[in-house]
Amino acid sequence: MLESLKEQVYAANMALFDSQLVTLTWGNVSGIDPTTNHVVIKPSGVPYEKLQPSDMVVVDLSGKVIEGELNPSSDTPTHVFLYRQWQDIGGIVHTHSKWAVSFAQAGLSIPVYGTTHADTFYGEVPVARSLTQNEVETAYELNTGKTIVENFEDEARDHLAVPGILTNDHGPFTWGQDAMAAVNHAIALEAIAEMAYRTQMLNGGDNQLPSFLLDKHYYRKHGENAYYGQRRHSV
Amino acid sequence: MLESLKEQVYAANMALFDSQLVTLTWGNVSGIDPTTNHVVIKPSGVPYEKLQPSDMVVVDLSGKVIEGELNPSSDTPTHVFLYRQWQDIGGIVHTHSKWAVSFAQAGLSIPVYGTTHADTFYGEVPVARSLTQNEVETAYELNTGKTIVENFEDEARDHLAVPGILTNDHGPFTWGQDAMAAVNHAIALEAIAEMAYRTQMLNGGDNQLPSFLLDKHYYRKHGENAYYGQRRHSV
Amino acid sequence: MLESLKEQVYAANMALFDSQLVTLTWGNVSGIDPTTNHVVIKPSGVPYEKLQPSDMVVVDLSGKVIEGELNPSSDTPTHVFLYRQWQDIGGIVHTHSKWAVSFAQAGLSIPVYGTTHADTFYGEVPVARSLTQNEVETAYELNTGKTIVENFEDEARDHLAVPGILTNDHGPFTWGQDAMAAVNHAIALEAIAEMAYRTQMLNGGDNQLPSFLLDKHYYRKHGENAYYGQRRHSV
């Protein structure tokens, strides 16, 4: 079942690996089937070099394994919580990509320093709050998902306009309309983090992008009046 | 039409991609045909891995599409403005290469710290002024081109001797006698930015190159008395 | 003899090389045969491109060559000392990988800044004390091993829970249940060092991981109740 989605999620996992955002087995991609609400996700701890489409694990929205011989990613409870909360996303990526993790470990969000950021993220890439000891010890991966959604709700942040976050002390999660879109957001986030780091080192980070330039770049790529790329928009 | 130029511009786009200056689809190269004043440019948002010479788009100097089924780069108005102003250039490159963007986001020009810089750029690589809200909202890409030319005019800077600039909060544009020369200038700029960053971190950037050494290195590669490379100069 | 172990140690040396942790010939991997207590180690100074399984050198626990035409790694006395002291390890790696060496040269241990670190190292990656002039001049490589073990003993550190150290002014040693596990620890250490460096630059390094999060991440991958990966644990 879900063979086509397995192929997609497998291809997205390999695209993540090929983009050099992954060290060893640190990272996972999932995708959801909107008809069954079943989620296809990378198995836990399997080297990318040996991964096959048939290794993908199918779980339901509670995280229970529906199909597959391998354990799903240990981050599965985070993935399925996000799918339960945000029914308009189709894919999720988690990595330990080095530039994004550097900000996560410092407990710092990534401000909008330039148009590259604005092209993909309509506002800062936030850092979620730290989990409490109780949250870590009881249902760590689920609670990680809860701090993500909490951040977007508390700040009235649009999760489609800002398709990623840094979990505190941990690393980035990104999402998108499908698994490959989430991978592209992970790649964009890593590049943005790298440039933001250097911008901060060069000038202390005191020149954030004016909001009209954020609007311009975001909306030339997204929404009804977008004119970047090859999509034709019917208005 | 312009098949040879399409091949050149395609090859230059792929050289840019192979040089690792491009993340995802962020970057574009164009070239101009001096007879027709038609410009060949990369289509917008097409992945480099799938790009074909026949995908190149032909536009006139107003930016109107003359030939091609795809939308041209969203930065086309910047390209054609530069071609209209500077009739002695044959190719233009725009990237979001990470070291150059780091300076652009910091709003800092790149001083001449060494002979590597002087070999390609006869003076600092400037950062253009920020655009006003009105400039961004009315004709953003055209006005980006205007701030570039304004910078060279205000500073009486020679655009052939300094074949590149950082647009503020955005990223680099470079140009040259043809598309491949513009790509080589983009590669040089990225390396120069990387080294300038570290030079500033090591010593605060207080040892700029003396002008006689700038002259020496620039003119041993450029102009009538150049003796670098394989060109024979008739004096 | 030990043909299978030679193949393993050869493969681990090549995996180290492929992971880009090695410049020129700087690095070596060994493995021990638990039956004979013979150690298989890379020959000294041989380029990785030319390395063959049959080039691996067999030494006993005193470091004496038992088999092989080439000189063993000059770091052999460090390796065999560690095997003598820690009979529960099966492989050792030494590299001059650049991020880990940067900390070693600065005489700094790598604090636990994030969960990536906690996934592999249960606590800081320590830096061993400097050797005295007498220790350097008499039995340098042996004494290097002694400062490693001394560090773990003085701090009551568990060498299986923290499978690596930085030797002062020199570089990292890692170990594991076999040669490939030690290579994976070397790869993890290098990534951790890279991220720790940037974390310190971003915020001065004042947000170390709380102990409950260290526990969570370490024990979800290690020990009886681990649930990362594909191992089934019988409790």
Added chain:
Amino acid sequence: MLESLKEQVYAANMALFDSQLVTLTWGNVSGIDPTTNHVVIKPSGVPYEKLQPSDMVVVDLSGKVIEGELNPSSDTPTHVFLYRQWQDIGGIVHTHSKWAVSFAQAGLSIPVYGTTHADTFYGEVPVARSLTQNEVETAYELNTGKTIVENFEDEARDHLAVPGILTNDHGPFTWGQDAMAAVNHAIALEAIAEMAYRTQMLNGGDNQLPSFLLDKHYYRKHGENAYYGQRRHSV
């Protein structure tokens, strides 16, 4: 003539390129034939991808072209001056490798922070003094060579024990017993510069290697009592 040396110098140039120390055409390798004192050197400004052994240029010790259809490297006067002064070297490399250039542009030598440095360079990698305006304008490349030799003479530095230098505001030169040895020294220098930069950022660079550890590491690889590698020493 000198076909074997041309092959060697070509192979060394390509090894330099493959080691990623070269951007565009910035770098050159030469080798000398001890019988004829003829020097084989890379042609100026030729892309490495198109380089052939037969493109190598033969010059005499005054820099005059003896054989070859292409212009020799514009840095030829530096190379031949070094060969004239130091008759015990067989190969020379010049690059604009980015970490070494960063120190050169900052006007800073590279202190001995660790054993990796000590393995190849017996002491700091110095930065040559700046050239005067007159030296630049009259015989720039020759005078570059003179500042190199002057540095070693003034400091009573042994050019075989410290096989490289940073020319001020410019970049590194390294040398060795043959062209490939000089390339290996350039690779080592770049790695050392990268680690030294980070060591300085981490701790301000206040822990240089004690001289007894410098001695230990240098002499375990070099000289009569060396025991690194596969060479057997007759004492």
